[in-house]
Structures are given as structure tokens and as C-alpha cells.
């Protein structure tokens with residue numbers, strides 16, 4: 736339980752079932768925002784629209800950090816907010832979030848961090864970890880201390896390392912293809928842009 740990249744797959748099958756039942760994890764032929772094609776699409780918000788599932792997945796993060804000294808939970812907006820709020824509720828800690836202003840994440844709404852404050856950073860989905868790294872920088876700029884990072888889905892399949900104790904509820908290896916090399920295109924299956932329900936062809 737003390738390894739740096741501790742990730743829980745206990746209850747993994749149950750989680751996977753929830754992700755499929757809520758339509759968060761779709762199988763088919765999808766156009767990703769990167770322009771690449773994939774046979775999987777994942778939309779975490781579809782799980783987090785149900786408070787009982789939010790409670791369940793956030794418990795994995797809260798359990799990992801329950802014995803850590805933590806003052807505050809922070810997340811980047813928007814996807815992370817519901818995760819941070821629920822983890823903070825379970826740990827009975829303060830919760831704040833950073834949001835984009837002129838492209839960079841910043842604390843607004845009177846949120847602040849004290850020097851030496853111990854902070855847990857949370858997020859919903861991590862692919863490259865850009866927003867989490869930016870949030871870590873905000874904590875450091877305020878001379879507060881990052882104690883760990885918790886997130887629901889690791890889409891880098893464990894490749895992202897934030898340099899602090901970290902946990903994801905689930906790891907996914909997202910395989911994607913260049914348009915011209917896509918085997919699903921070759922099968923003639925219509926291409927779908929997720930969220931729009933539109934077939935692109």
C-alpha cells in the first residue's frame with residue numbers, strides 16, 4: 736500500500752460495470768479531440784452525475800489519503816470539482832478549486848492557500864496531467880505543500896508520475912489510430928464524434 740503509484744483495481748470489475756452501465760465507457764468508432772480514431776470513448780461526467788457512484792469512486796482516493804495530514808483539497812475546474820468536493824467531504828477537509836483565466840489556472844472567488852498548508856490535489860481524468868501539474872504549481876507558488884494526487888481515471892495507463900504519492904481508481908490504456916491507419920475505418924464502421932451523436936462517415 737505504500738508504493739508511490741498505488742492504484743486500486745479492487746472492485747475493478749464493479750467499477751467497469753458502473754462505467755459501462757452509465758454510458759461513461761463507450762465502445763465503437765470515435766473521433767477524439769486529437770483527430771485520432773479510437774474504439775473506446777470515455778466520459779467521466781456520465782459516472783459522476785450519480786452521487787452514489789461519485790461517493791463510491793471517490794472513496795478509493797479518500798481511503799488512500801485518510802492517514803495523511805491534509806488541510807485542503809484542491810482541483811482544477813471543471814471536471815475535477817465534483818471529485819474534489821466529494822473527497823474533501825469524506826475526509827472532512829476544506830475544498831477549493833482553480834479555474835482558467837486567460838488560459839492559465841488561477842485561484843479566484845477569494846480562495847487562497849496559506850504558507851505550509853498541506854494540500855491534496857484531485858482530478859477526474861488524467862491523460863497527460865497538464866491541469867494537475869498546473870494546480871501543483873499554484874500550491875507551490877503559495878508556499879503550501881502538496882501531499883498527494885488522487886484522480887478517478889488514469890488514461891495514461893500508469894505513465895503519468897506527478898512526483899508525489901498518487902492514486903487512480905482505474906487505469907485505462909487508450910489506443911488510438913491515425914485516420915489513414917485506423918483498422919475500424921477499414922471495417923467500414925461509421926465514425927462518431929462523441930457527445931454529438933453525429934455520424935461523420
Ligand SMILES: [Zn+2]
Pocket residue numbers: 764772773914917918919920921926
Ligand atoms: Zn477510424
